[in-house]
Amino acid sequence: MNTLFEKIGGEAAVNAAVDIFYRKVLADDSISHFFETTDMAAQHAKQKSFLTMAFGGPNNYTGADMRKAHAPLVAKGLNENHFNAVAGHLQATLEELNVPENLIDEVMAIAGSTKDDVLGK
Amino acid sequence: MAVITYGEHLLQSEAGESVLDTLLRNNIDAPYSCKAGVCQTCIMQCVSGQLPETAQQELKPNLREQGYFLSCQCFTDSDLQIRLPESEQLFVTAKLIEKQRLSPTVYRLHLQTATPLFYHAGQFINVKRNDGLIRSYSLASLPSEDNSLELHVKRMDNGAMSHWMTEDFQIGENIEIDGPIGNCFYASTSHDQPMLLVGSGTGLAPLIGILRDALHNNHSGPVYLYHVSFKEDELYLDKEIKALIENTPNVHYKPIITQHMTEDYVVSGRAGETALVEHPKLNGWKIFICGAPAMVKFMQQRAYLAGASMNDIYSDPFETRELRKEPR
Numbered sequence: 117m118n119t120l121f122e123k124i125g126g127e128a129a130v131n132a133a134v135d136i137f138y139r140k141v142l143a144d145d146s147i148s149h150f151f152e153t154t155d156m157a158a159q160h161a162k163q164k165s166f167l168t169m170a171f172g173g174p175n176n177y178t179g180a181d182m183r184k185a186h187a188p189l190v191a192k193g194l195n196e197n198h199f200n201a202v203a204g205h206l207q208a209t210l211e212e213l214n215v216p217e218n219l220i221d222e223v224m225a226i227a228g229s230t231k232d233d234v235l236g237k
Numbered sequence: 238m239a240v241i242t243y244g245e246h247l248l249q250s251e252a253g254e255s256v257l258d259t260l261l262r263n264n265i266d267a268p269y270s271c272k273a274g275v276c277q278t279c280i281m282q283c284v285s286g287q288l289p290e291t292a293q294q295e296l297k298p299n300l301r302e303q304g305y306f307l308s309c310q311c312f313t314d315s316d317l318q319i320r321l322p323e324s325e326q327l328f329v330t331a332k333l334i335e336k337q338r339l340s341p342t343v344y345r346l347h348l349q350t351a352t353p354l355f356y357h358a359g360q361f362i363n364v365k366r367n368d369g370l371i372r373s374y375s376l377a378s379l380p381s382e383d384n385s386l387e388l389h390v391k392r393m394d395n396g397a398m399s400h401w402m403t404e405d406f407q408i409g410e411n412i413e414i415d416g417p418i419g420n421c422f423y424a425s426t427s428h429d430q431p432m433l434l435v436g437s438g439t440g441l442a443p444l445i446g447i448l449r450d451a452l453h454n455n456h457s458g459p460v461y462l463y464h465v466s467f468k469e470d471e472l473y474l475d476k477e478i479k480a481l482i483e484n485t486p487n488v489h490y491k492p493i494i495t496q497h498m499t500e501d502y503v504v505s506g507r508a509g510e511t512a513l514v515e516h517p518k519l520n521g522w523k524i525f526i527c528g529a530p531a532m533v534k535f536m537q538q539r540a541y542l543a544g545a546s547m548n549d550i551y552s553d554p555f556e557t558r559e560l561r562k563e564p565r
Contacts, residue, residue: 135546143542155273156537160547 120172120222124215130167133209138163140205147201150189170206170227182233190236199234203227242318256281256292256319257308267308267321268371271556274310276373277418278363280327281308286317328365328413329354333406334385340473342392343439344403345377347385354417356380358446359525361553362416364388364398372398375443375527375553376417379450386414389442389473421525421553423450429458431522435509435536437465440528441474443553447525448478452485460488463512465532467503468496491515506535513539520544527553 269279292311335347378387
C-alpha cells in the first residue's frame, strides 16, 4: 500500500465518491450550468475520470488536455470562484466518506494543481 | 481531415465532423435518426482503415470484430473505406401477425420472426422498410410469455414510418428488423428494490415490458408506474394496466395528464415532476425513464439529485427525426 490511490481505496473509492460529488455539483446553482449536458451519463463518466486523477489513480490527463477541454467553459465565464466551489464540493465529499485528513490534503493538492490549466491561465 | 471512400465517392471530411455528417454534407442519403449514438440506425461497416474506439463502443463484440461502427459517433483523422451493412448480416425478417388500434393515435403491432429473438423486455429494435427507411421501436412483449414481438406505434403528423406502419402495413406482410439494442430492462437480481417507471406517450411500451418482467419475477419491492399523456384518451393502456396489477398491492399505476399544463411546462420535460413530488427521496431506487427527450433529461437529473445512483437510472429517450424542432 504505497500510492495515494491504493491508500484511498482505489476504484471502489472513486465509485463511492463520484455519485456524491457530482450530485453536490449539480445541486449548486452557482456552477451547475457548467455541468449540465444532454448526456448525463457521459458527464458522470467525465467526473469519474477527474476523481481518478485527483485520487492519484491511473490516467492520461495532460495539462494541454485540461486546457482544451475547459476552454469552452472559460469562454462562458468560468472563473476562480467556480473552481473553488468545485474544489469545496470535492473536499466535502471526501469528508463525508470519512477519508483521513492527510489523504484529503493530498487529493486537494492534486486537484489544486490543475487550476491554471482549467482556467486557461 | 480524412478521405472517406464510400462506393464510388471519395469524400474529404472537415474538422470536427462525423463520418455521417460528411456523407450527408455530400448529399448522400445515409440512414440515420438520433445522431446521438443511441439508436444505431446509422450503423455502417468499415472495409479498410483505423476506426476510433468511440465509434464502436456501443456495439456488441461480434459486430465490432466485423468492422461495424456508428457513423454518427465516428470522428477520425484516418482515411476510411466504408459501406452500408449487408442486410442479411444484421437484419432478420419479421411478419406482421396482428394490429390493433389502442387510442386515436397509438397502434399495437405484433411481429413474428422465424427464429425466436433473444431479448429483454424494454430493449428496442430497428425496423427497416423495403425502401431502406429505418426507425427504432421498443419491445413491450416478454420473451418468456409471448411468442411475438409487441411494438407500440404512435402515428406522428409528419412521420413517414409511423404512417406506413399504422395504415399501410398489412397483416401477413414482412419487414426487416435488427436488434435487440439497449440496456433499459429489468434485472431480476434485485427483487426488493423500489422501482420508479416514468414514460410519456409510447414511452410506455418499454415500461410495460419492464413491469411485466418484474411481475413475472415476483418482484417484491414497491413499483410506481407513471404514464405522462396529453389527453385522457391517449392513456392507451389504462384498463389493461389496472387489470394487470389488480392483485399486486406493491405495484402502483398513476396517469399524468398534461392537457391543462402550460406548454413550457410540458416542453421543458417537467410534466414528470408529479412523480418526484410523491417520491422526494430516491436513494436505493431503480429508475426507468422513457419517451420525450426533454422529459427524460429532466427526470434523469432530478432522480439523480433526489438520491438515485447513476448506475440505477436507465433511460430510453425517443430521439426521432420527426420529433426534433431543429435538424441535426
